[in-house]
Amino acid sequence: MTHKLNPADTAFADTLRATFPDGTLDEASARYLEEPRGRYAGATGVLAKPRNVEEVATLIRMAGEARVGVIPYGGGTGLVGGQVATDGVPPLILSLERMNKIRAVYPDENVLVVEAGMILADVQQAAEDVDRLFPLSLAAQGTARIGGNLATNAGGTGVLRYGNARDLCLGLEAVLPDGQIWHGLSRLRKNNTGYDLRHLLIGAEGTLGVITAAALKLFARPAQTGTALLVVQSPEAALKLLSMARGLFGEMVSAFELIHRQGFDFLTETMPDVRQPFETPPEWCVLIELGLAEGMDPQGALETLFENALEAELVPDGLIAQSASQATDFWTIRESIPEGNRRVGAVSSHDISVPLGAIPEFIAQGGARLAKMGDFRINCFGHVGDGNLHYNVFPQVGRSRADHENQREAIKTCVHDLTHELGGSISAEHGVGRLKVADLEKYGDPAKLSAMRAIKAGLDPLGIMNPGAVIRG
Incomplete structure (x- = not known):
């Protein structure tokens, strides 16, 4: 309707x-x-x-x-x-x-209560000020606000260890479409009293109400951090390396990011001031971060991983950060890739997820299918530890995205069809918004879509909340 x-x-x-x-x-x-x-x-x-x-x-x-x-x-x-x-x-x-204040801090409970307009980087700093960690981390954290992060169930680089935004939230305050205030700022970790409105509003993208404040989970800060860029032979090798790392270190693997050579090339092309770690960029590499307990040696841990991976012929080369400054340089590479992409100008960008074991097949088939449609550059990178790939298609040198505007929809369909075939999602962490409404209708489960429409109609019968986003009408 x-x-x-x-x-x-x-x-x-x-x-x-x-x-x-x-x-x-x-x-x-x-x-x-x-x-x-x-x-x-x-x-x-x-x-x-x-x-x-x-x-x-x-x-x-x-x-x-x-x-x-x-x-x-x-x-x-x-x-x-x-x-x-x-x-x-x-x-x-x-x-x-203007609603950007800290309402309360409970360090011993590992809880921070903030208003929804607080910038994500300020939330992170507020946690650090009490020697805690708020682990949601993404490239736009200096501008993005926590209410929007929750409304879209943002992901980022820490999902492998800490989960998405919904996993980092204990309670919400929100205004529902009829103007009622839901006072749900609970600090409880167990509350089994019926439908959980918190999880209904998180990820709803403002279509069911407005999040105005949140009680967020904090974590102990890792005593030691180790960072490395390890060259891998292939995406298959990256998955085996992830399995090896988790076998050695369990949940102390904080991040595991896959980077393709095209990302380095785009930075050379558009952002030459970004310091590059390799004289010749590898075809594939992974950025791995370990967050270790007191008394553990991050250098030794990463050296052990590298030696085991070298022996298993998964990793031919790599760099282990020798200082906090070098670790920052490694992360700057990863966090600059989206800006490099923006400056080149993608024909079509995709935020998809597939089961971990399907990542190599997706990358191989995606490249082959797109090659039949034209001559493109593909920058595939992302949070391989949780199956989320940013799979972006670009024009060749000397051409612009405007030259391929007539192919944009077909390229998106190609990528999303493959994602669906492999049991994946056409939106891993960016949400549906208005861009993917038709895709949700095409690929979404009919029973889920029916339930979503009923919930929307029940809570927002006038259709005033973010009209046109997520669900038509």
Whole structure:
């Protein structure tokens, strides 16, 4: 069912101004109407910057009464268009940037309670200030806000050890589509009292309500950290190396990232100031990080792994970081790859996951199928430890993505068909947004889609919450 929504026009803005103090409302500037890949441009509406959950509740209630769509806005870093309305009906853009405070810290409980507008890097720093770790880590952490991270169930480089955003959250405060405030900021680790609204709202991308605060899990900081870039013979060898590392170190393997030579080449092409560790980039390598307990030797641990992998003919070469500075250089390579991709300009980008054992088959078949469609450069990299690959297709040197615009949909279909055939997901960590609504309809389980539509209709009968994202209508 498609809902008829009204625009956030001058009359609606005047109604809001009669209720809210100066500084809450503004005209949406360009940064609230764009997304990083430039695929979507939002319709200009009314921008609201509430200071507390009560103001959020009032705004949502008034939007419902006026039948105006509400677009929750975090840091604007989402890559699937979930933060911009594109249907031409100007919405109420609800930015939580002023709700950015720490509400409480419980170091002995390993809990941090923060408002949803807090920048992820600031959440990490707040944990570090009490000698704890908040392990959610991703390239946009200096801009992304924790509410958006939870709304999209963000992943990042620490999922292998610590899990996705939903695994790092104990409780939520949120405003539901009818304006009710759900006071769910529980610090409990066990609470078996019916449906878990926390997990319903996490990953819902603002379509079922607005997350306004969260109780987050903290962890002990690893006493020792070791980092290495190890050359691997193939993706199959990378998986065997992961198995070997986990056999040696168990859950102390904090990150295991697969990097293809194309990523190094793009950095050379677009970001020559980024220090490259190899004189000649290898075809494949992995970035591995160990977080070890007190008294363990990270250098010795990585040397043991390298020697065992060398003997098993999985690893012909590698570099073990000899200092914190060198480890940072290794991570800078990995974290700069998305920016290098952006500067080159992808024809089609894909955030997919497949079962770990299917990764080599996916990479081999994906390259072969795309070769039949044209001459492309493929940059495949990502969190191989949890099966999440960023599989991005680029034009050859001398051409631009505009030259292949007519092939973009076919390329996406090719990649997503293969992902589905191998039992994977067409969205591993970026969400559905508006970009993948049709893909969810095509590849999603019918029973799941039916349940999702029923939940949406039950909680948001007017269809005001992030209209057009995740589910049509």
